[in-house]
Amino acid sequence: MSKVEVKEVHQARWNEPVVMEMGYPGRRGTVFAEPEAGVTKVVGMAADLVPAAMRRKAKPALPEMTEPDVLRHYLHLSQMVHGMMGVNLFGTCTMKYNPRISTHLTLRPEVAEIHPYQPEETMQGLLAVVHGFDMILRELSGMDQFVFQGAGGAHAAYTQTAITRSYFQSKGQLDQRTEIISTIQTHPCNQATAATAGFKVITLPIEENGYPSIEALKAALSNRTAALMVNNPDDMGIYNPQIKDWVKLVKRAGALAFYDHANFNGVMSKIRARDLGFDACMFMLHKTFGGPKGGGGPAVGAYGCTAELAPFLPKPVVTKDRSGIFRLDYDRKLSIGKVREFMGNLQIVFYAYAWARAMGGDGLTEASDIAVLANNYMEKKLLAIPGVVKSHPHLGKYRMEMTRYGLGPLKEETGIGIVEIGARMTDYGVDSPWLSHEPWVVPEPFTPEPGELWSKEDIDYWIAAMAKAVDEARTNPEIVRTAPQNAAIRPIKGDRLDDPAYWATTWRAYKRKRGKASQAKPRAAAS
Amino acid sequence: MAAIGGAGRGAHPYMANALPSIKAAMLKDIGAPSIEALFEQIPKDHRLKGGLNLPAGIRSEAELKRHLTDLLRQNTTCEQNLSFLGAGIWQHHVPAVCNEIGTRSEFLTSVWGTAMSDHGRNQAWFEFCSQLGELVGMEFVGLPVYSWGCAAGNALRMAARITGRHEVLVPAQMCPERLAVVRQYCQPPEMASHIRVVLVGHDAKTGRMDLKDLTRKISAKTAAVYFENPAYLGVIESEGTEIARLARAVGAQTIVGVDPISLGVLAPPSDYGADIVVGTTQTLGAHMSAGGGAGGFIASRDEERYAREYPTLNITVTETMKEGELGFGLTLFHQSSYGLRDEGKDWTGNSVYLTAIQNAVYMSLLGPEGFREVGELIIARAHYAAQAIGRIKGVSVRYKSGFFKEFVVDFTKTGKSVKAINKALARRGIFGGKDLSSDMPALKGCALYAITEVHTQADIDRLVAALKEII
Numbered sequence: 002m003s004k005v006e007v008k009e010v011h012q013a014r015w016n017e018p019v020v021m022e023m024g025y026p027g028r029r030g031t032v033f034a035e036p037e038a039g040v041t042k043v044v045g046m047a048a049d050l051v052p053a054a055m056r057r058k059a060k061p062a063l064p065e066m067t068e069p070d071v072l073r074h075y076l077h078l079s080q081m082v083h084g085m086m087g088v089n090l091f092g093t094c095t096m097k098y099n100p101r102i103s104t105h106l107t108l109r110p111e112v113a114e115i116h117p118y119q120p121e122e123t124m125q126g127l128l129a130v131v132h133g134f135d136m137i138l139r140e141l142s143g144m145d146q147f148v149f150q151g152a153g154g155a156h157a158a159y160t161q162t163a164i165t166r167s168y169f170q171s172k173g174q175l176d177q178r179t180e181i182i183s184t185i186q187t188h189p190c191n192q193a194t195a196a197t198a199g200f201k202v203i204t205l206p207i208e209e210n211g212y213p214s215i216e217a218l219k220a221a222l223s224n225r226t227a228a229l230m231v232n233n234p235d236d237m238g239i240y241n242p243q244i245k246d247w248v249k250l251v252k253r254a255g256a257l258a259f260y261d262h263a264n265f266n267g268v269m270s271k272i273r274a275r276d277l278g279f280d281a282c283m284f285m286l287h288k289t290f291g292g293p294k295g296g297g298g299p300a301v302g303a304y305g306c307t308a309e310l311a312p313f314l315p316k317p318v319v320t321k322d323r324s325g326i327f328r329l330d331y332d333r334k335l336s337i338g339k340v341r342e343f344m345g346n347l348q349i350v351f352y353a354y355a356w357a358r359a360m361g362g363d364g365l366t367e368a369s370d371i372a373v374l375a376n377n378y379m380e381k382k383l384l385a386i387p388g389v390v391k392s393h394p395h396l397g398k399y400r401m402e403m404t405r406y407g408l409g410p411l412k413e414e415t416g417i418g419i420v421e422i423g424a425r426m427t428d429y430g431v432d433s434p435w436l437s438h439e440p441w442v443v444p445e446p447f448t449p450e451p452g453e454l455w456s457k458e459d460i461d462y463w464i465a466a467m468a469k470a471v472d473e474a475r476t477n478p479e480i481v482r483t484a485p486q487n488a489a490i491r492p493i494k495g496d497r498l499d500d501p502a503y504w505a506t507t508w509r510a511y512k513r514k515r516g517k518a519s520q521a522k523p524r525a526a527a528s
Numbered sequence: 529m530a531a532i533g534g535a536g537r538g539a540h541p542y543m544a545n546a547l548p549s550i551k552a553a554m555l556k557d558i559g560a561p562s563i564e565a566l567f568e569q570i571p572k573d574h575r576l577k578g579g580l581n582l583p584a585g586i587r588s589e590a591e592l593k594r595h596l597t598d599l600l601r602q603n604t605t606c607e608q609n610l611s612f613l614g615a616g617i618w619q620h621h622v623p624a625v626c627n628e629i630g631t632r633s634e635f636l637t638s639v640w641g642t643a644m645s646d647h648g649r650n651q652a653w654f655e656f657c658s659q660l661g662e663l664v665g666m667e668f669v670g671l672p673v674y675s676w677g678c679a680a681g682n683a684l685r686m687a688a689r690i691t692g693r694h695e696v697l698v699p700a701q702m703c704p705e706r707l708a709v710v711r712q713y714c715q716p717p718e719m720a721s722h723i724r725v726v727l728v729g730h731d732a733k734t735g736r737m738d739l740k741d742l743t744r745k746i747s748a749k750t751a752a753v754y755f756e757n758p759a760y761l762g763v764i765e766s767e768g769t770e771i772a773r774l775a776r777a778v779g780a781q782t783i784v785g786v787d788p789i790s791l792g793v794l795a796p797p798s799d800y801g802a803d804i805v806v807g808t809t810q811t812l813g814a815h816m817s818a819g820g821g822a823g824g825f826i827a828s829r830d831e832e833r834y835a836r837e838y839p840t841l842n843i844t845v846t847e848t849m850k851e852g853e854l855g856f857g858l859t860l861f862h863q864s865s866y867g868l869r870d871e872g873k874d875w876t877g878n879s880v881y882l883t884a885i886q887n888a889v890y891m892s893l894l895g896p897e898g899f900r901e902v903g904e905l906i907i908a909r910a911h912y913a914a915q916a917i918g919r920i921k922g923v924s925v926r927y928k929s930g931f932f933k934e935f936v937v938d939f940t941k942t943g944k945s946v947k948a949i950n951k952a953l954a955r956r957g958i959f960g961g962k963d964l965s966s967d968m969p970a971l972k973g974c975a976l977y978a979i980t981e982v983h984t985q986a987d988i989d990r991l992v993a994a995l996k997e998i999i
Contacts, residue, residue, distance in 0.1 A: 012645070019845070019854065020655045020892050030893035031623050033901040036908035037985040044911040047904035048793065052766040052930050055757075057795050060896040061662040068625060071892045075629040075885070081648030085637035094639050098542045102589055102596070104631050111600035113622075113815035116613040118962050119604070120954060126602035127818055136529055140582055152674040152822075155865075155877030163712055166719070175718040193865030193875035197685075199719030202870040240569040271567060272574050287878060291542075295882030296638040296649050297841075299820060339708040341675045342616050343819025351596075356542075358532075359592050361585025364540050370563045371545050377566055378554040399558075399566045427645045435640065438866070456544030457554065483849070488644035491848040493855035501832050504844040504859040506654070507661035507669050510830045511845050 005465035010087065010430040011487040013080035020074055021508040024064035030071045062509070081489035087430035088459045088466075092403045092448030093236050094435065095266050095285075096455075099293040103355045107348040117343040121329055127347060128327035131319045134303075134354040141365070142262075142282050143275025144305035149286075149345035150315045154263055155190030156340060157283035157302025158230065161259045162198035163337040164281070164306070164313045165228045168257065171313075171335060178227035178256070184213050186235035188263055189438060200227060207442075211239035211393045218247055226256040234264050236438060236448060237392045238376065238400030248278035257281065257310070265289045266452055267373045267402030270366040274305075281306035291356030292349040299346040301353070315340050368453040372402040375451035375460060380404045382464045383449075388414065388471050392443045403450040407443030408471075417474040417481050418445040424492070425470040425484035431463050531583035532591055540587055606816070610987055611959035614934050614978025615760070616676070616703055616808075617816045620789065621982055623893050626813035630886040643857045649885070650856035653843045656884040659891035660825060663791040663899070664805045665798030667830035670840030672809055672823045672884050677706035679806035679824030680754060680785055681713025682874055686804065686826075686837040687752035687781035688723050689873075697745055697753045697780075699737055700727035703760040704967040706785075710754075723751070735763035735927040735936075739770060748778050752804075756785040757794060761976060762910075762934030763927050764794065772801025787811055790932050792899025793907060804828045813890025814883050823880035823887070835860060839874035841881075902981050906933045910979040913988045917977070920995055926974065933979055937961060940973035942999045950975070952998040958991060 036047060044050060066074070083089065089096050107113065115124055135147040151157035162181065169175040181195035184205045192202045203221045205213035212235070229251045234240040241247070248258045260274040260282035266289050274282035286292045287300035306314065316336040317329035329344070360368060377399050383389050388411030391404050412418040423433030437446035451460050474481050483492070497503040505511035540546045545554070551563065560566055567575075586592045606619050613619070629635065638649050657669035673679050684696045698710060707725075714723035729741040737755055746753065753775040757765045765771075772782040783804045784797035789811040797805045809823035810816070828834040835842075844859035865872035894902065914935045918925040922943075926936035939946055950960035961977035968974075979988070 016853075017648075017651065019651065019658070020888070021658050024895070028895075029897060030625075030895060031898045033898065033905050033981055035901075036905055036912075040908050040912040040985050043915055044908050047908040050907045050911055050929070051793050052764055054769070055764050055766045055795050055800075057791065057793055057900075058799070061659075061791065061796075061899060063659055063662055063895045063899070064892050065895040065897070066892055068623075068893060071889060072625045072628065074892070075625075075652065075889050076632070078648035078652045079629065079632040079634040081651075082634040082638050083641045083645040084634040084639070084649075086634055089637075089639065091639045096637075096639070099637060100542070100589075102593055104636065106593070106596055106600065107817070108627055108631070108815075109600065110605040110607040111603040113817055114605040114607045114619070115603060115818040116606055116611055116619065116816050116959065117617055117819035118613045118615060119606075119611075119818075119959055120950075123604035123609070123954075123959075124818065126599040129599050129602065130596075133529060137582060140580055152678075152880070153878030155875050156674060159875065166716055170716060170718065175716070179720075189865050189869040189872070190875050190877050192870040193872050196870035197713075197874045199715045199721045204869070234569070242569065242571050242574075245571075245574060268570070270580050271576060272570060273576050276576065277574060285878075293636045293882070294639045295636060296646075296653075296885070297640075297881035298878040299823075299880045299883055300878035338712060339677070339705055340712055341709060342677050342703075342705040342822055343675075346817070346820040348815075348817045348820040355592065355596055358583075358586050358595065359542065359589075360540070362580040362582030364543070364585035364587075365582070366580060367540070367546055368543060371543060371551070373566045374551060374554055374558075374563050375545060377558050377560065381558050398569050399560065401569065424642060424644065427642065432639075432645050433642045439869075453543045453545065457550050459544070485642075485644050489647040490644055490853055490855045491850040493643045493857050494847050494849065495857060498844055498846060498857045498859045499862070501835070503846070504835070504842075505667075505830075506657050506842050506844055506859065507667055507830075508654075508658035508845075509661055510667040513667070 005461050007429050007465050007469045009428055009487060012489045014489050015077040015081060017074065017077045019508060020064050023074060024066040026065055028065045028067050030066050030068045083427065083432045087432060088455065088463050089432040090434065090449040090451050090455060090463055092435045092450035095288040095450060095452055097291045097452065098454045099291055099352065100356060100359065103352040107351050112348055112351060125327055128319050130351050130354045131347060132321055132327055134350055137357045138284060138303055138305055142305055143273040144282060145308040146311045146314060147303050147305040148314050148318055149301050149303055149350050150340050151302035151304055152341055152346055153298055153300040154283060154285040154302045155194060157304040158191050158261060159194040160304045160315060160340050161230060161281055162194050162200065163340060164310060165257055166198060167313045167335065167337045168310060169227055178225060180225045181228045181230060182221050182226060183230045185440060187230060187232045187261060191230040191261055195230060211237060211396060212241040215243050215246060218250060222250060222254040226254050228257040228259055230259045230261060232261040232263055234267065234401040237405040238403045240401055245277050252278065267369055269369040271369060280310055286349050286353040290353035292352040299349055301346050301349045313337055317344060371453040376400060376402050376404060379449065379451055379460055379464065386468045386471055390443065403448055405437055405443060405446055405448050407445050409444035411471055411474060412445045415474045415478060417478055419447050421481050421484060422470045425473065425481045426466045427485045428487045429466040431466040529583055532586045532595055538587060540585065609957050609959050610990065612961045612977045613959050615962040615976050616705055617819055617821060618811055618978055618980055619816060619982055620811050620980050622813050622815055625893060626886045626889050629889045630882060635882060635885055643855055647855060650843055652885045652888050654845055654856050656888040659888060661827060663788050664786065664827050665796030666805055666827035668835055669825065669827040670838045670842050672825050672880050673840060674824060674879060675822040676785060676806065676808040676824045677709030679826050680706060681710050682839050683783045683804045683806045683826055684710060684723065684752055684754060685713060685874060687783060689837050690781060690833055691751045691779060693749055693751035695724040695726060695749045696751050697726050697728050699730065699755055699759060701730050701761055735761055736765050736767055737771060739767060742774060746774055746778055750778055750780040752781040752783050754783040758787060758790060758932040761936050762931035764930050764932055768800035790903055793903030809883060809887045812887040814886055823883045836863060837873055839876055841876060905981045906979065909983055913979045916988060916992045920999060922999055934976055936974050937977050938974045944999060946973060946975045949998055953994055956994045958994055
């Protein structure tokens with residue numbers, strides 16, 4: 002460890018203006034043809050085809066730039082994004098390699114220039130990918146059918162809530178089944194989507210052993226319970242060993258059990274949702290299955306369920322008929338309908354299929370082995386840094402693919418916490434770690450997740466960068482407190498972000514408010 | 529699932545630690561006897577027995593590519609065929625620079641960095657919002673949601689919260705897919721927080737909203753009136769001012785759904801009284817990708833009663849510690865489900881944020897003149913196509929003027945079904961317009977044709993010739 006040399010790096014700093022201030026009147030980036038003479042002859046002037054009351058009067062105040070200037074502007078912006086250019090062990094998000102073969106293939110017209118309403122026979126290749134990946138997820142979960150309409154993990158959770166409604170509607174019990182149970186360490190999207198779907202949400206707190214007690218579950222269950230929505234392991238790397246009994250109790254109460262498999266990497270190939278008794282589960286293809294993060298999508302929340310729930314799935318469902326032809330099945334009377342238009346982000350399903358085929362059964366198994374191995378290796382080394390602790394230190398068992406740590410002791414000692422340390426780590430080419438969803442459980446939390454992508458050297462470097470920043474908190478606190486030093490910009494002022502007098506999500510709002518703010522000051526001074 | 533031959537036996541190219549010596553070294557540092565021992569938290573009877581029944585990995589990129597391209601070759605694209613499909617996803621030109629930026633590794637792989645480490649992406653997001661705000665004439669724009677339908681659903685729920693009412697009016701001739709999403713977001717009647725979706729009819733001649741029917745249905749219970757411009761069947765809703773006036777009179781919100789590529793020639797919804805604007809982002813430089821290009825946005829005036837109901841991530845410009853330097857941070861984050869769980873505004877999660885960057889690039893490339901040009905080109909060619917198709921014997925166009933890029937073609941008098949006609953077109957390398965027969969019983973025998981800037985006069989003439997042959 003002591004051999005690892007931590008190097009300062011410097012982000013690009015282009016001082017790039019906001020695009021709204023760029024350009025020159027009359028410059029053009031994209032030019033379109035004029036309508037053909039034959040067209041104009043028939044229809045007259047294009048502008049006259051818009052009903053008079055509906056014509057645009059003032060031009061939109063967009064920049065006027067050449068094509069290369071637009072390219073350079075956005076290239077400059079891209080260069081001021083850390084992304085996965087350095088080491089990025091952003092926990093709970095499972096940083097994966099996004100094989101660029103899919104980046105290139107999904108830009109080919111056989112993916113990019115396919116219309117969702119084309120006849121099925123003209124998109125057999127794409128449907129084969131969807132069906133093929135459905136089959137892979139069935140094997141990984143034991144479920145009977147997957148759909149990909151959900152455009153993110155939260156959207157798959159929402160799919161579950163909609164299916165829960167339709168399932169109990171079909172039984173005539175929707176008036177009665179009004180509650181969904183979740184746990185405080187389950188991702189907030191589960192409670193949020195349940196509430197949006199109109200359910201009352203019961204959130205179970207965790208106990209000493211890191212998960213809620215089975216007694217708390219029993220007390221919450223009743224004939225009002227519609228579903229349990231739960232993850233396992235949680236973001237602290239703690240696996241609930243009673244989960245099978247939980248599901249049994251939930252089923253006995255007549256409710257559905259949904260497994261949020263957001264943290265699948267460490268249990269992939271080790272357990273299957275169906276084998277544990279769950280009715281349905283969700284996988285995030287932009288996490289576990291190599292789809293790109295893209296800063297937050299386009300993503301896919303793959304939703305799978307048992308044959309009993311399959312009639313309620315959003316439509317269409319991709320099926321394979323006896324002659325091996327893939328079909329889009331819209332004729333599903335019990336279907337919840339849609340959670341989003343069309344069939345989902347199939348370009349991301351393509352990434353996931355390609356990734357899973359490249360990994361294979363052997364690779365998927367090895368990936369989860371390495372993910373858990375790497376996390377426990379990391380835990381050992383991180384806890385050796387003075388000032389670093391972990392949640393539930395009394396639990397002796399090895400954690401799964403991530404562990405939640407805290408810098409509480411360092412904060413008490415130096416006044417410097419995880420936000421400053423994380424910012425300082427970016428000066429060493431390591432992006433700031435994910436802290437934690439609420440509740441933090443430990444003060445000053447952070448949650449790195451090494452996964453199978455990052456090398457031992459990368460992991461060692463990450464640990465060394467944190468150790469160095471922690472050391473600086475004691476020896477040179479000012480450089481940490483004012484970090485990052487080497488980023489594209491100096492630290493932003495956070496105090497006005499939520500102030501309606503200052504927030505501005507558009508340039509036009511900024512111009513108006515900035516004008517006001519600068520006028521207000523002298524007046525205040527005069528009075 | 530068939531195994532692929534010659535998959536490669538070297539260490540896996542995506543996994544740096546897939547080497548026995550590294551695994552052994554890490555185990556040694558941990559002090560664990562085996563990798564298996566690390567899984568001690570999982571009870572034995574939870575474990576999968578017998579391993580996965582999946583073929584071995586294809587470690588060779590060349591082999592993998594061969595497998596994938598073999599599959600893709602089975603597709604026929606809208607580049608090979610001449611396509612007139614629209615109805616929610618449209619074939620527009622995607623400038624090469626959109627692809628270049630949309631595949632930059634930095635943007636492609638970014639996650640939730642800090643305002644400093646992800647500064648460039650945050651700025652690109654702000655530029656997406658800023659430029660879209662100019663097009664729709666609104667000062668507050670959230671980061672995108674999954675799709676137009678989802679944006680409409682979110683906006684209707686915002687209106688319900690703002691007004692404390694639980695009934696919304698939407699056009700009966702709304703896109704069936706969008707309407708299905710809206711119904712999903714408004715919940716079935718059994719739910720206590722159900723929002724009632726009331727359908728408003730249309731004028732048979734013009735295809736625009738029937739204001740008499742609207743007047744009949746609007747009331748002090750109405751949370752919002754939603755309409756689209758252009759509407760699903762292509763028609764420009766020119767009575768927007770009157771609809772918004774009727775809504776205001778009962779204290780309801782006016783929500784307008786737009787296709788932003790029309791806004792170089794069409795008035796921004798703020799001009800005719802919109803309170804909230806939603807719409808698609810796909811037409812701003814995103815590929816169709818079989819529907820994977822879908823994206824939606826929500827915009828409004830920058831007033832607290834709206835801003836504090838957004839379910840989106842919202843990015844604001846702010847200052848940095850350095851005099852005169854701008855940075856970007858999230859605003860109103862706490863009201864999201866990340867901050868408030870089930871008490872938050874709907875929910876927030878992954879969306880289509882990379883697409884938003886491509887959208888920003890697209891708007892910068894076009895500028896005001898590009899939007900005017902593309903709008904004029906589309907509307908001219910669409911009218912040319914409608915007239916030419918309408919002249920075919922037995923074929924008529926339902927709403928002959930006042931549309932943007934889509935129009936309804938009525939084939940009923942030909943005695944042939946849309947299905948049969950589209951099959952015959954497909955044999956000639958043409959994807960005909962979307963068959964409206966099954967979704968909209970009143971439009972049995974009709975198809976929705978979409979014309980964009982990618983369709984030349986020659987393309988349209990080819991379609992017309994093919995139709996004449998078939999009919």
